[in-house]
Amino acid sequence: MRTSLNNIKLAEDYLNKQLPTGDKLLFEARMLLDHDMLTNVKAQRHAVELVKQYSREQLRTEIEAVHQTLFNNKQHRTFAQRVLSFFR
Amino acid sequence: MAAFNNTAQKREQLFSKLYQNAFPAVAAYVSKMGGSFDEAKDVFQDALIAYYEKVLVNNTAIHNTENGYLFGTARNLWLQRYRNKSKQLPLDGYGDDVTDDEEAAPSANKLLAYLATAGKKCMDMLKAFYYDKLDTEEIATAFGYSGVRSATVQKYKCLEKVRNTVKQQSLQYADFIE
Numbered sequence: 001m002r003t004s005l006n007n008i009k010l011a012e013d014y015l016n017k018q019l020p021t022g023d024k025l026l027f028e029a030r031m032l033l034d035h036d037m038l039t040n041v042k043a044q045r046h047a048v049e050l051v052k053q054y055s056r057e058q059l060r061t062e063i064e065a066v067h068q069t070l071f072n073n074k075q076h077r078t079f080a081q082r083v084l085s086f087f088r
Numbered sequence: 089m090a091a092f093n094n095t096a097q098k099r100e101q102l103f104s105k106l107y108q109n110a111f112p113a114v115a116a117y118v119s120k121m122g123g124s125f126d127e128a129k130d131v132f133q134d135a136l137i138a139y140y141e142k143v144l145v146n147n148t149a150i151h152n153t154e155n156g157y158l159f160g161t162a163r164n165l166w167l168q169r170y171r172n173k174s175k176q177l178p179l180d181g182y183g184d185d186v187t188d189d190e191e192a193a194p195s196a197n198k199l200l201a202y203l204a205t206a207g208k209k210c211m212d213m214l215k216a217f218y219y220d221k222l223d224t225e226e227i228a229t230a231f232g233y234s235g236v237r238s239a240t241v242q243k244y245k246c247l248e249k250v251r252n253t254v255k256q257q258s259l260q261y262a263d264f265i266e
Contacts, residue, residue, distance in 0.1 A: 001241055001244065004248060005241065005244040005245065005248065008244045008247055008248055008251070009244055012247070039255065040251065040255070043251045043252075043254040043255045043258065044247065044251045046251075046254045047247060047250040047251040047253075047254050048218060048247075050196070050199065050200055050203060050250065050254070051211065051214040051215060051218050051219065051250065052218065052219060053196075053200060054200060054203065054204060054211050054215060055215040055218070055219035055220070056137060056219075057200075057204075058215060059099075059137055059140060059219075060133065060137065062096065062099055062100065062103065063103055063133050063136055063137070064133070065100070066100060066103045066104050066107055067107065067129065067133070069104070070104065070107055070108070076108075079108055079112075082112060083111060083112055083115045083125075084125065086112075086115050086116050086118075086119035086125075087115070087119050087124065087125045
């Protein structure tokens with residue numbers, strides 16, 4: 001892999017707390033000295049958070065589709081009526 | 089991932105089954121407490137997300153049945169959010185609340201919307217790695233890569249792309265990265 005990708009992998013291991021102590025200290029020292037690197041690592045952490053947020057939204061869309069099927073499809077009328085009856 | 093073949097079709101089947109088995113009890117509880125159908129739906133769907141993340145993907149052991157877990161989580165979420173219809177959450181916030189970090193800054197929502205369209209293929213692949221936690225082999229097959237190695241390289245390329253988008257945005261919104 002090219003260097004920039006190896007750095008991403010290294011930052012990932014750091015963010016996941018998977019670096020051995022020595023490597024972790026070295027990585028932190030490099031971040032102190034290299035502001036660009038620090039910016040990259042922070043942006044990478046943010047990127048992974050965005051992926052999680054995106055993924056949850058996708059999952060929520062899938063669940064909502066199931067909800068719509070259960071409450072709008074004739075096949076599931078008994079189920080839907082049973083649930084809706086609690087709110088009458 | 090063990091015991092659960094994580095494909096969109098399998099998830100649909102599973103959620104449908106869980107909905108039919110566990111939602112009526114949650115709806116009955118919320119209604120008894122004076123809540124609405126929409127509130128029951130809201131907390132139940134979040135309970136399903138918590139179940140997916142904790143139990144199915146991360147194999148966290150639960151000392152409960154599937155339905156018991158869903159009911160307990162949904163009940164706690166309902167009590168937290170709607171009991172007093174106030175915005176104040178109890179101090180001992182329940183750990184399964186999956187909505188905490190979703191109220192992101194407007195700039196983050198814009199960024200997410202951008203990534204979901206312009207970078208959808210990358211986002212879907214990163215989702216498979218980080219969220220669904222599929223094996224690299226499964227991901228290579230699902231996304232049409234020749235093997236584990238090229239899927240791994242692609243994962244880091246995608247992560248780099250998203251990271252660079254984040255960096256670009258942070259120049260526009262100074263408070264983007266704390």
